[in-house]
Amino acid sequence: MSGKKIKVVLAKPGLDGHDRGVKVIARSLVEHGMEVVYLGLQQTPEAIVNAAIEEDADVIGLSVLSGSHMTQFKRVRELMLEHGIGDRLLTGGGIIPDKDRDRLVELGIGRLFGPGADIDEIANYIKEWAESRSAGTAET
């Protein structure tokens, strides 16, 4: 397990063409040694979770700048739980007000990054999550 690359599925849900951020993150995570599957634009929550299962991804990252983050993140999280991959990390970013961010974190969603977030910080967050996860597995 320890030698395996962290696998991340990235996607843009909904009618939102702002893909500059997600593509920069894709490149950055690859440079940090992760395996990245970018699904592209106009993805449905179902397609995203199916892809995560098929790819056996550790992490799902969503980029939402259209204001529909509450619907999209919630639905993806529900589907992850339904399909038994609730132990994977759901994270992401976009224009997400603090209030909404807090509510999403309560639902078991990981950190969400806003405008000006540092790309290395995002990669380090994922690495730390993966380390604590494998440490947790080792203990049990």
Next chain:
Amino acid sequence: MTKNRDDTDNKALWLKNYWEGRLRDADFTTLSGQEVEPLYTPDHLADFDPDRDLGYPGQYPYTRGVHASMYRGRLWTKRQFAGMGTAEQTNQRFHFLLEKGQTGLSVAFDNPTLYGRDSDHPLSLGEVGKTGVAVDTLADMEIVFDRIPLGDVSTSMTINAPAAWIFAMFLATAEKQGIPFDRIRGTLQNDILKEFIAQKEWIFPPEPHLRLITDLMAFCSEQVPQYNTISISGYHIREAGSTAAQELAFTLADGFTYVEKAVAAGLDVDSFAPRLSFFFNSHLDFFEEIAKLRAARRIWARHLREKYGARNPRSWLCRFHVQTAGCSLTAQQPENNIVRTALEALAAVLGGCQSLHTNSMDEALALPSEKAVEIALRTQQVIAFESGVTNIADPLGGSYFIETLTNRMEEQAEEYFSKLERLGGMVAAIEQGFPQKEITRSAYEYQKAISRGTKYHIGVNHFINEQEKLEIPVLEIDENVEPDQLRRLTEVRRDRDTNAVQLRLEALKKSAAGRDNLIPPLLECVRVYASVGEITDSLIKVFGTYREPPFY
């Protein structure tokens, strides 16, 4: 000769002093990562020929501006883009603006309309009327322009993928007002190539979209001669993270592609080229932006005259609108955005723009407040009336640095044109993801420089205010807009002649499968209240859809 020797000696002395002196440990490249030398001298312009490379304002190759008098004759148009909720609200806002003395209107549409979808399409849920007005049928367009004299105001519409049928609705509205088509003025964005490259709002594969654009150019050159049929846009390419040179190259290459398609369809270049206009970004690197805008005029003029054989000088003109860079604004310490926007606006003016939109300081966070919009407009007025820069055409012309940068911009654009040609043209390049990947690479390089701290974004990676609490306001959405719009769509569908709609949609499909100009059958469809989404679906049956391979 003695003088030359002295000059050589002086230069050598200066260089010696330069290298022996103290130099800050800083990044001396442009925002786009271009190397900049510490000083520019006549040596940089050894091949410079003012007659060939500059000319005079209003003269080929138009490096110094498109008008002889530039801003002494007429200041740029201060055009602020705005959009809101329902057709009724938009109509009210238009009347308000006209009463205030504004002579041009600019329509923003909501997301479903931009994707050619009806308000009751599953993907439209929650999006109706959010970022602009929802238009489903001619009935909505009639309300938007109710009691607006379409023969007297110029009307710009920011719409691309379904531009042809939205424009058909606009023409049908004018018809109902009794306004002849040849009196209608304004600009349609209608630039699908930059959608494939950057903004990502398309319906069909590129070729059928290009045919619709050519059909519209042909139709308008005969019947709506005062309308600018396309606004070839670099703005979105830059916002997606391109460099200045990439913005310049891909935008002009898009323009050349439209020209080639129209010529291939049998149109005379001088019949449509005078109605082509451009839309550029103005970012933070002051001189780089000015050089980019000057180079755009020269390249367009040279290609149109030399390569495409245009004879009418109006076909050679690269006339453009500029908007300051939304992506340069920060959510942190938003007041700093006023200063950024002022610098960008000044670059646009020194670059010779025909119209300008200045962003409001809060645009990184939300739709702008009234106060912020007013400051943005006042910024333009300070430049226009207080700074003195409008007294003179192309004030930086002849500067060793600006001319060198302008030349370099042109060279880099020409390199991209050659690359695109080797890939089989812009459409083939888009299908191979070439411009998309180039842009992503630049966006990534920039983000890495921000992360390293070698490039500065004040308040984000340097000079951070640790006490600042970043608050993103929640978008306020009028909850009645969506149900109201759905109700109207249902009523229109109930009251219209369903049979006529079906017949005309069938006729449209037949024309689409053949080679007829599609604007007349589109007009027939919208006149009987066929909806935007019904027209989209009918055309998809013939043209198919497009899914972009996810490049990064």
